[in-house]
Amino acid sequence: MSEVQPKSEALRQMFWRSEILQVMYWLRGEGFGDLVDAPLIERFLGVEAHIGxxxxxxxxxxxxxxxxxxxxxxxxxxxxxxxxEFASAFEALTRPSHGECSDDCWCHASVDEAEACASQRNGPHHHDHGDEW
Structure with missing residues (x-):
């Protein structure tokens, strides 16, 4: 998460607010607990103690x-x-790409639905067998 921080103080505050909230949210979700100390946060942010x-x-x-x-x-x-902040930062990685299903697609409900959905997404597999269409 340690990126090059902005030069202006106002943008630097916004940057670190976003980074810290994301890291704390992620740490909580990963089971590190609701309470974290500064050194743990700083380790994931890659910053010096006084900055964190x-x-x-x-x-x-x-x-x-x-x-x-x-x-x-x-x-x-x-x-x-x-x-x-976390969702926004990873939106491009978590949204379905072209041809993939969304979270509410029926293909998540059963193997049969998943196979049917994949088949439909990938389209029919046509093979050139002369005039067999």
């Missing part, structure tokens, strides 16, 4: 993150925002 804590404290001030001593957790609002 500075932006974490800003998220606490904004109400996206709660703090209990050395531990941080997403607030209800931070959880929602983290989910949105």
């Amino acid at each position: 804590v500075t932006y974490l404290d800003r998220l606490v001030d904004d109400g996206d993150v709660t703090r209990d001593g050395e531990w941080y957790a997403l607030s209800a609002r931070g959880l929602e925002e983290g989910a949105l």
Whole structure:
């Protein structure tokens, strides 16, 4: 997640807000727990301790993150925002590509439906056998 950060302070704040919320949301989803400390977040962000804590404290001030001593957790609002940031960041990787089905397709319900759907998506397999069409 450690990308080159923006030069202006306003954009840098937005950048780190997005990065931290995504990482905290991902850590929670991966089973690291609701409470994480700054070193864990910083490890995944690839930043120095003073940078991570500075932006974490800003998220606490904004109400996206709660703090209990050395531990941080997403607030209800931070959880929602983290989910949105995470989804937005990985949207291109998670949406169906051309020819793939969406999550609500019947092919996810059974093997028969999956085979029928794949066959329909890929189209009929025509082989050149003279005038056999």
